[in-house]
Amino acid sequence: MKYAIILEHVGQYSISLMREVLGVHRSGFCKWRDAPKSQRQTRREGVESFVKDTFAEFQAMYGAPRITKELNALGHRCSLNFVAKIMRENRRIARNGKAFNYGGHALTMHNVSDNLL
Incomplete structure (x- = not known):
């Protein structure tokens, strides 16, 4: 350091x-x-580039678990913790989809007849 x-x-x-x-x-x-770069540093830089590319390819929708599965499927062996640490250090956060909204339904109150009593 x-x-x-x-x-x-x-x-x-x-x-x-x-x-x-x-x-x-x-x-x-x-x-x-x-000193030349160590084997660990070289591997880490390679995985960082793959994580960056995969994250961009899926438009920031994939988090560490999905990116780990994608990299392992492509033949780049890495663990979930390793990918999560790389993403945390590079400040890459997956965007979740929108949550289900229990808002009022617009058509339910429009088709009600007047109270004539």
């Missing part, structure tokens, strides 16, 4: 100053910066 902060503020402050303030060694920062 400290390394990411340093990388984020490289243009504003010098690296040596940020290193001293955060208590990080230069060699550790350089090793972290030049």
Whole structure:
């Protein structure tokens, strides 16, 4: 986390100053910066793109359970919790359909005859 902060503020402050303030060694920062992406990070980015595409394809109507089923059907193995976490981090919320409305029926009161008593 400290390394990411340093990388984020490289243009504003010098690296040596940020290193001293955060208590990080230069060699550790350089090793972290030049390291290739891990297998887990690569897989996560792939699933994030599939979740984004599936979410857009179904016009934000599908939540994590349905998106998980779609991805598993396409051959991209992932769990419900994994997809839900990705959606939460990217602020993707499914829109539910409209609830049933028990409103008054318009025709019922129009066809009533007058009370003549």
